[in-house]
Amino acid sequence: MIKYIFRRLLLLPLVVLGVTFLxxxxxxxxxxxxxxxxxxxxxxxxxxxxxxxxxYGLRDNLFKQYGRWLGSAVxxxxxxxxxxxxxxxxxxxxxxxxxxxxxxxxIVLVVFFGVWFGVVSAVKKDKWxxxxxxxxxxxxxxxxxxxxxxxxLMLFYGKLGWFPPGGYSLSTDVAIHLPNFHHYTGFLLIDSxxxxxxxxxxxxxxxxxxxxLTLCIGSFALMVRVMRSSMLEELNKDYVRTAxxxxxxxxxxxxxxxxxxxxxxxxxxxxxxxxxxxxxxxIVETIFDYPGIGRFGVTAAQQLDIAGIMGFSxxxxxxxxxxxxxxxxxxxxxxxxxxxxx
Amino acid sequence: MTACSNAILKIENLQVSVANAAQTPVVRGLxxxxxxxxxLAVVGESGCGKSLHALSILRILPPGVQITGGHIIYGxxxxxxxxxxxxxQLRGHKIAxxxxxxxxxxxxxxxxxxxxxxxxLAHQKCxxxxxxxRAIRLLKKVGIPDARKRMKEYPFxxxxxxxxxxxxxxALCLNPDILIADEPTTALDVTIQAQILELIKKxxxxxxxxxxxxxxxxxxxxxxxxxxxxxYGGYCMEKARCSELFAxxxxxxxxGLLGSLLSLSGEKPQRLPAIEGYPPAPxxxxxxxxxxxxxxxxxxxxxxxxxxxxEQAGHQVRCWLQEKNA
Numbered sequence: 001m002i003k004y005i006f007r008r009l010l011l012l013p014l015v016v017l018g019v020t021f022l023x024x025x026x027x028x029x030x031x032x033x034x035x036x037x038x039x040x041x042x043x044x045x046x047x048x049x050x051x052x053x054x055x056y057g058l059r060d061n062l063f064k065q066y067g068r069w070l071g072s073a074v075x076x077x078x079x080x081x082x083x084x085x086x087x088x089x090x091x092x093x094x095x096x097x098x099x100x101x102x103x104x105x106x107i108v109l110v111v112f113f114g115v116w117f118g119v120v121s122a123v124k125k126d127k128w129x130x131x132x133x134x135x136x137x138x139x140x141x142x143x144x145x146x147x148x149x150x151x152x153l154m155l156f157y158g159k160l161g162w163f164p165p166g167g168y169s170l171s172t173d174v175a176i177h178l179p180n181f182h183h184y185t186g187f188l189l190i191d192s193x194x195x196x197x198x199x200x201x202x203x204x205x206x207x208x209x210x211x212x213l214t215l216c217i218g219s220f221a222l223m224v225r226v227m228r229s230s231m232l233e234e235l236n237k238d239y240v241r242t243a244x245x246x247x248x249x250x251x252x253x254x255x256x257x258x259x260x261x262x263x264x265x266x267x268x269x270x271x272x273x274x275x276x277x278x279x280x281x282x283i284v285e286t287i288f289d290y291p292g293i294g295r296f297g298v299t300a301a302q303q304l305d306i307a308g309i310m311g312f313s314x315x316x317x318x319x320x321x322x323x324x325x326x327x328x329x330x331x332x333x334x335x336x337x338x339x340x341x342x
Numbered sequence: 343m344t345a346c347s348n349a350i351l352k353i354e355n356l357q358v359s360v361a362n363a364a365q366t367p368v369v370r371g372l373x374x375x376x377x378x379x380x381x382l383a384v385v386g387e388s389g390c391g392k393s394l395h396a397l398s399i400l401r402i403l404p405p406g407v408q409i410t411g412g413h414i415i416y417g418x419x420x421x422x423x424x425x426x427x428x429x430x431q432l433r434g435h436k437i438a439x440x441x442x443x444x445x446x447x448x449x450x451x452x453x454x455x456x457x458x459x460x461x462x463l464a465h466q467k468c469x470x471x472x473x474x475x476r477a478i479r480l481l482k483k484v485g486i487p488d489a490r491k492r493m494k495e496y497p498f499x500x501x502x503x504x505x506x507x508x509x510x511x512x513a514l515c516l517n518p519d520i521l522i523a524d525e526p527t528t529a530l531d532v533t534i535q536a537q538i539l540e541l542i543k544k545x546x547x548x549x550x551x552x553x554x555x556x557x558x559x560x561x562x563x564x565x566x567x568x569x570x571x572x573x574y575g576g577y578c579m580e581k582a583r584c585s586e587l588f589a590x591x592x593x594x595x596x597x598g599l600l601g602s603l604l605s606l607s608g609e610k611p612q613r614l615p616a617i618e619g620y621p622p623a624p625x626x627x628x629x630x631x632x633x634x635x636x637x638x639x640x641x642x643x644x645x646x647x648x649x650x651x652x653e654q655a656g657h658q659v660r661c662w663l664q665e666k667n668a
Binding site for chain 1: 434460
């Protein structure tokens with residue numbers, strides 16, 4: 001197990017190298033002048049273009065420039081993000097926790113509803129419960145996420161006023177920047193509890209709800225499908241018949257026996273979806289004005305903030321490898337037949 | 343027929359059908375009485391309805407197959423009319439079952455200890471520890487060495503024979519009145535088969551338990567059964583005491599089955615005799631005796647009309663040849 005994890009972690013630098021080199025190569029398609037002009041804020045300084053090119057060595061060959069970027073990246077310096085107005089590393093540190101928080105709440109909702117709907121769908125196959133569950137999941141899947149997000153926003157914020165939009169309330173924004181609020185983890189949900197401030201916790205949770213619900217409805221259809229078909233397969237297996245023949249109550253047959261076996265493929269799917277959420281909550285973060293890493297990535301891309309783009313993709317690559325590793329490890333916890341050696 | 347005072351399970355005119363438009367019958371009017379402490383073997387080729395009749399007793403038929411008529415009487419109650427909760431209390435507690443394939447009949451991701459104790463706890467109020475102690479005793483009894491340690495292991499860590507032993511331990515953990523064994527040795531290799539049979543027979547005798555033994559293997563039957571019921575095309579063809587059936591088979595089908603057994607004594611046959619043809623596929627429209635197309639002694643009447651099940655001195659047979667003699 002340890003050996004397996006170690007070997008998988010050895011892959012990490014390779015993936016990171018590949019991804020970042022590819023991106024770096026693409027940015028080199030821009031001429032040195034174009035890249036240099038990104039550093040210049042005032043049109044009157046255009047004359048100093050040559051100085052900038054000289055200073056940052058923008059005319060050096062690809063490998064030399066990449067080597068330079070890599071060298072400073074390894075030492076923790078990912079450059080300065082023009083779009084976020086702060087060093088890239090600091091931007092990631094600031095925006096990532098909000099997205100991770102959103103992704104965790106979303107994936108918990110997705111797995112919970114996906115498994116629940118999937119099980120009901122399978123157990124009540126071809127009855128109205130099955131049709132309803134499939135209708136809801138496919139309906140959510142078919143709605144574009146920006147339409148869904150706006151609809152939910154209209155309903156829950158505009159009409160009902162139950163849930164607010166945005167990252168957090170102004171009062172929370174002020175409170176978390178006061179010196180007596182300690183940022184232990186960067187995750188506001190956890191930090192607010194550690195600070196003993198339940199008001200902030202509830203505020204953050206309320207702001208999380210709508211974006212999380214939007215993401216959940218948009219992506220739990222696949223989960224329902226996988227769980228349903230996996231459950232149908234398991235329910236037909238011999239051990240389920242044995243469990244019934246032993247006189248176990250029906251809920252134990254369904255959840256303890258068939259359900260636990262059926263959930264194995266769902267774990268892979270949840271792993272993949274979780275990683276995708278980390279890098280792909282851009283639209284939702286924009287609609288709900290949520291201060292996450294997705295919004296940082298998009299802004300960086302729109303403004304040709306090369307350091308920002310490189311930092312963002314580096315982060316996504318690392319998260320991908322770690323996420324996959326994590327779902328592999330999770331497998332062994334559920335399925336005793338899987339052993340992670342060699 | 344012997345008096346039914348000793349009867350523990352009584353099946354009356356059981357009908358099982360595939361739930362399609364035609365309601366294809368697979369078990370047609372099967373009746374028998376199982377006596378306390380006795381072993382009844384139900385013998386037949388694949389597709390004759392023997393397994394489905396066994397699954398009907400616990401009402402665990404696969405989806406798409408349903409019981410369309412008859413009664414299964416256990417303890418003055420008709421199992422087919424029992425409400426869900428009473429049925430659950432019966433399953434595994436009063437009537438237990440061992441299945442054909444031990445490789446797939448155990449939950450692959452649950453320790454065998456948990457699978458054993460949950461059975462006990464589903465029917466009896468006792469502490470987890472006591473249930474575990476009981477499970478360990480049972481595992482030892484069915485011949486699993488190192489039982490305490492192996493409680494924490496998963497089915498894939500056991501051999502096929504051991505898994506069937508575990509299945510038997512699971513079936514016996516609540517001292518059921520009746521054990522239904524559905525081809526318990528079919529998936530095992532021959533040397534293990536004998537051991538498993540011996541084990542079932544031993545435990546059955548020790549506990550004075552009744553058993554229904556489903557098999558296609560007549561050689562097995564002679565060792566374990568008190569009574570034998572031959573099933574063909576969903577009909578009971580012949581039923582008699584085991585010794586009687588082997589000594590004086592009346593039905594041509596039974597004779598054919600016995601004739602195709604290898605014997606260690608006597609002359610070596612050129613070729614092992616076999617019954618020509620195949621058993622009828624369920625749903626084949628037919629009048630008359632289902633065995634008639636393969637029967638060497640078939641008469642015109644056999645194709646026209648189903649012979650009745652008649653009985654003489656406890657020996658039941660469904661054949662026109664016997665009707666004539668009677």
